[in-house]
Amino acid sequence: MNWFGIGAIYRFEMARMRRTLFQSIVAPVISTSLYFIVFGAAIGSRITEIDGVSYGSFIVPGLIMLSLLTESISNASFGIYFPRFSGTIYEVLSAPVSVVEIVLGYVGAAATKSIIIGGIILITANLFVDISVAHPIWMALFLLLTAVSFSLFGFILGVWADNWEKLAIVPTLIVTPLTFLGGSFYSISMLPEFWQKVTLFNPVVYLISGFRWSFYENADVAVGLSLAMTLAFLLVCLIAVSWIFKTGYRLRT
Amino acid sequence: MSANGSVIQVNGLSKVYADGFEALKNVNLDITEGEIFALLGPNGAGKTTLINIICGIVNGSSGSVTIDGHDIVDGFRATRSLIGLVPQELTTETFESVWATVSFSRGLFGKPPDPGHLERVLKSLSLWDKKDNIIMTLSGGMKRRVLIAKALAHEPRILFLDEPTAGVDVELRQDMWAVVRDLRDSGVTIILTTHYIEEAEQIADRIGVINHGEIILVQDKDQLMRELGKKQLILDLDEPLDEFPQQLASYNLKFGAGPKEIIYSYDTQAKHTGITALLSELGSAGIRFHDVRTTQSSLEDIFVNLVKKIQ
Ligand SMILES: Nc1ncnc2c1ncn2[C@@H]1O[C@H](COP(=O)(O)OP(=O)(O)O)[C@@H](O)[C@H]1O
Ligand SMILES: [Mg+2]
Numbered sequence: 001m002n003w004f005g006i007g008a009i010y011r012f013e014m015a016r017m018r019r020t021l022f023q024s025i026v027a028p029v030i031s032t033s034l035y036f037i038v039f040g041a042a043i044g045s046r047i048t049e050i051d052g053v054s055y056g057s058f059i060v061p062g063l064i065m066l067s068l069l070t071e072s073i074s075n076a077s078f079g080i081y082f083p084r085f086s087g088t089i090y091e092v093l094s095a096p097v098s099v100v101e102i103v104l105g106y107v108g109a110a111a112t113k114s115i116i117i118g119g120i121i122l123i124t125a126n127l128f129v130d131i132s133v134a135h136p137i138w139m140a141l142f143l144l145l146t147a148v149s150f151s152l153f154g155f156i157l158g159v160w161a162d163n164w165e166k167l168a169i170v171p172t173l174i175v176t177p178l179t180f181l182g183g184s185f186y187s188i189s190m191l192p193e194f195w196q197k198v199t200l201f202n203p204v205v206y207l208i209s210g211f212r213w214s215f216y217e218n219a220d221v222a223v224g225l226s227l228a229m230t231l232a233f234l235l236v237c238l239i240a241v242s243w244i245f246k247t248g249y250r251l252r253t
Numbered sequence: 254m255s256a257n258g259s260v261i262q263v264n265g266l267s268k269v270y271a272d273g274f275e276a277l278k279n280v281n282l283d284i285t286e287g288e289i290f291a292l293l294g295p296n297g298a299g300k301t302t303l304i305n306i307i308c309g310i311v312n313g314s315s316g317s318v319t320i321d322g323h324d325i326v327d328g329f330r331a332t333r334s335l336i337g338l339v340p341q342e343l344t345t346e347t348f349e350s351v352w353a354t355v356s357f358s359r360g361l362f363g364k365p366p367d368p369g370h371l372e373r374v375l376k377s378l379s380l381w382d383k384k385d386n387i388i389m390t391l392s393g394g395m396k397r398r399v400l401i402a403k404a405l406a407h408e409p410r411i412l413f414l415d416e417p418t419a420g421v422d423v424e425l426r427q428d429m430w431a432v433v434r435d436l437r438d439s440g441v442t443i444i445l446t447t448h449y450i451e452e453a454e455q456i457a458d459r460i461g462v463i464n465h466g467e468i469i470l471v472q473d474k475d476q477l478m479r480e481l482g483k484k485q486l487i488l489d490l491d492e493p494l495d496e497f498p499q500q501l502a503s504y505n506l507k508f509g510a511g512p513k514e515i516i517y518s519y520d521t522q523a524k525h526t527g528i529t530a531l532l533s534e535l536g537s538a539g540i541r542f543h544d545v546r547t548t549q550s551s552l553e554d555i556f557v558n559l560v561k562k563i564q
Binding site: 002003004005007008009011012015016019086087088090091092093094095096097098248252253 | 271308310329330332338340342344345349356357359361364365403
């Protein structure tokens with residue numbers, strides 16, 4: 001293993017976050033606060049409780065997932081897209097680092113960043129509402145798996161995109177809707193029956209449900225199913241990444 | 254390394270790009286350890302493609318490359334650790350400091366930190382006082398120096414310089430050649446591409462000429478100059494000459510800068526250069542001269558002739 005190589009990529013990516021520290025931390029704090037003001041206060045005054053949890057507390061896991069997903073995807077996709085765009089990728093391609101090492105560096109850094117942001121949101125949310133974590137280990141596991149899977153997904157996106165527009169379109173056109181429709185702000189059981197069925201095709205439902213279960217022990221789908229779906233998504237991303245490197249797709253002409 | 258001292262072996266290497274363009278056609282090339290090898294060729298000849306395949310940036314279509322006994326695909330860790338690359342394009346980081354980017358390069362190539370080495374590299378490239386500067390704020394020339402420093406950060410045994418002097422000022426060019434010579438003295442093998450022939454002429458030990466994806470010729474520089482070089486004998490006459498006397502017609506003489514300068518071209522490889530005969534005929538024709546000098550055609554001429562001949 002080229003540990004120095006992994007470390008170099010990881011540190012380089014983390015340095016990017018440090019340069020924009022203010023933006024990286026302040027942005028999620030502000031957006032979380034806004035969600036609490038808008039959703040918590042406005043909607044929360046009508047929906048007081050869902051499954052025995054106050055509405056404000058209920059949306060916390062969904063909010064964290066929302067940020068985790070978008071941050072993982074945007075950090076990882078930008079991390080690999082930018083060197084491709086600027087040409088500096090030549091150095092990584094010419095270095096004695098394997099596929100696994102490149103992915104560990106880029107995806108590891110992106111996942112770290114989104115987990116840090118998830119933590120910041122959790123702390124911010126704690127200022128507004130009561131939060132209890134029933135299963136901290138499960139919570140950490142879902143946090144980690146989601147951050148890693150979606151950072152991998154972001155990495156794939158950053159390799160696939162050949163212009164800035166494509167880089168932006170997947171998160172805004174696919175991921176954000178899926179997250180909003182995935183039960184971040186409501187329980188699936190509140191939907192009409194037909195839409196409950198449709199929703200089960202949304203992979204984000206399983207992430208949010210499992211993650212919320214680790215907080216409040218109530219879930220839309222069984223926690224084992226949530227875990228299985230998360231792992232399946234991770235596996236699909238891993239296969240895609242290894243295919244990318246094996247064929248040199250969009251990296252080596 | 255193989256017995257004959259070759260450190261890089263390119264065997265039957267071809268490259269067809271996705272659009273069907275054949276950029277390299279069955280290239281065979283051996284690079285000797287410790288030499289400075291110049292790859293000469295016009296734009297689009299395939300120089301960068303060849304280098305990028307050897308360095309792992311582009312996939313070859315067929316054929317193989319072996320470096321220090323390791324295949325570049327199966328033994329990529331060993332081969333890439335040996336290589337430093339200064340790319341043709343000025344592709345640097347933007348917001349990083351010079352020090353951070355050279356440290357990154359060293360780590361990326363699997364080497365533990367060595368601030369002493371990085372300091373020596375930066376000093377040799379007059380970058381030491383810029384080490385904390387953000388790369389974005391540097392001039393083009395300075396950025397090129399940074400790219401060289403990055404390539405040297407992991408102490409490579411083989412250095413590729415792809416068009417290192419394209420658009421570079423004299424000062425950097427001199428610094429760069431000083432660094433290259435130092436590296437060669439320490440045993441580093443250097444492969445550079447250029448389409449400036451004088452550059453190859455000044456610095457290379459051996460020269461390969463590539464055109465349309467094919468290696469046309471690989472030769473020792475001095476030998477190449479000798480073999481392909483035409484020499485000219487230039488005579489400065491005492492008195493101006495209106496025209497050449499009839500008995501000198503067979504020498505194909507030409508006037509030089511004026512009617513007091515005549516030029517005789519000859520082939521250094523020919524059995525008889527005809528110089529002795531010419532001089533005595535000039536004497537008998539009563540043409541007196543007070544100075545004689547010879548010039549040799551440059552690689553530029555050789556190169557142009559070669560490419561013309563092939564086409
Ligand atoms: N990615 C690519 N796709 C298609 N053709 C390419 C690609 N890269 C280079 N070429 C073509 O291959 C030829 C050789 O290019 P290159 O190796 O850059 O030449 P040189 O470095 O000698 O100028 C050129 O005709 C160029 O247009
Ligand atoms: Mg080139």
